[in-house]
Amino acid sequence: MINLLLFPILIPLLFAAILLFFPKNISLQRIISAAAAVATLISVLFLLLKVKADGVQAVTLGSWDAPFGITMVSDMLSVLLVLSATIITLFVIFYSMPTIGIDREKSFYYPAVLFLLVGVNGAFTTGDIFNLFVFFEVLLMASYMLIVHGGEKPQLRESIKYLLVNVISSALFVAAVAFLYSVTGTLNMADLAVKIPQIEETGILTVIAVMFLVVFGFKAAIFPLYFWLPGAYHAPPIPVLALFGALLTKVGVYAIIRTYTLFFTMNIAFTHELLGIIAILTILAGCIGALAYFDVKKIIIYNIIIAVGVILFGIAQMNEAGIEGALFYLVHDMLIKAALFFLVGIVAVIFGTSNLREMGGLMKTYPVLGWVYLIAAFGLAGIPPLSGFPGKLLIVQGGFEGPQFWGSIVVLATSLLVLLSAIRIFIYAFWGEPVKIVPLKKRSYYQMFVPAVILVGITVILGVGAELFMPLINGAGEVLLNPSIYIDAVLKE
């Protein structure tokens, strides 16, 4: 089955197209969208086994030879990210059913979620820089629709800003691709990785590398370019927020990882040191925001920015420990952010507000919710048996081995601030004097709680069974450190 790696893109695309025909039939919409996510998940699991057994998979569309046609490439990194994205989308669909509201469900909500999955999976799998742009636009277009869906006033206001920022960054992406094409004359990523080291004048390539950092930094919310994220992510409802927080910034992070390990390696002393410094500044900016707000959604939103900084700091070290740590942390962070948004969403619904100061005493009425939240918060901060620990340990180790040892100290110190910001939600919402709450129906409570618990359970397994998952992470890191494996798989013979 040579086309196996296209299935995670084609299955949601097909089902989303089918769903467009009967928007008013909600039960059918729910069943088919859940079935689509399950089918995608199964195909990704097969793909994972295939990549683990046979190494990097590559398909050239239309049987045109590699540099001339579009190549889709699935290495261990992209298949792991596609797997996490699909798991999260599946749980977001389940979580949406009780929370998103009938009106939204009737107006193409589930097709938009599936189209977002198409864009994300495509961006993780593509092997062509312009095709990456197209998949970015697919996922951005779906995200524009989801962020404004429902048309409340804050949504309208924030989606204008979100759209404007992304239009600008897309235009810059096109300009950066144009420059890269004029220097190298190719768009295929593997071919770029061959051609770029042959170019002796590295000045222009360094400029293009920084331009790509700006473009993907807009998507990934790195330090000076994160200004749009807190407002934009605060506007949409919780399931959409979980989807965005878990997937969208991580696509930008993946694009930075891919470009900075595969082809922009000609001037590491400048580009990767710049990346490391920006990553540290991103962590600090995120910490300031996470501590400053008394709003449960804003606190977790700023934790997205912190995690982006931690992952990019690991990548900037360009040694084995740093990169493997960053990949582990990337997978962990996608899952834990979705789980935290789910839990915080339940808390916000129960209190009828997201303001921490108006909360209190939930431990007496919802003890299980409290303990699950506590486990998720410890996982976020990286307490040893949980999933945040192995990734951060390797990132810190990579930092001490590299030239930016002071960055590792910042990563360690800010872990305390992350823990503080997450525990503050626990202290305010679950301890203290009980306040008046909106009692939640048993049925819809369990519909919201079960997806969250399963996601937290997956992160616990990921942390406790880290030894089981390390071979996969090793395989992904090996391809990033030796681009020749990737190049040989694409330009074979």
Place this chain on the structure above:
Amino acid sequence: MEIIMSFVIGFLFMAAVYLMLSKSLIRIIIGTGLLSHGAHLLILTMGGLGGTAPPVVADGVSVSDYADPLPQALILTAIVISFAVTSFFLVLAYRAYQELGTDNMNLMRGTEDND
């Protein structure tokens, strides 16, 4: 020729940045239009402006005479994408004007208390 085009594109980018920094929403959208024009012309220019024949296979034209077809295909893709995004943006601006009653970006700030 490439030099002249570079200056034109630079001017388009400058005008786009100026318009996007203004207060009125419609001027911002005009700015994004100019920005995508600049980006599309940039692809065309960076692909090289050599070649006298359009990239359609014809008798008696040697390979070196054709214009580079790849940038043209890229532009075509980028144009339809920016069409779609611009039309979405215009409708969004219209809805926002109806709901919020203003097109001034300064008045669209909003705080935690004032949604």
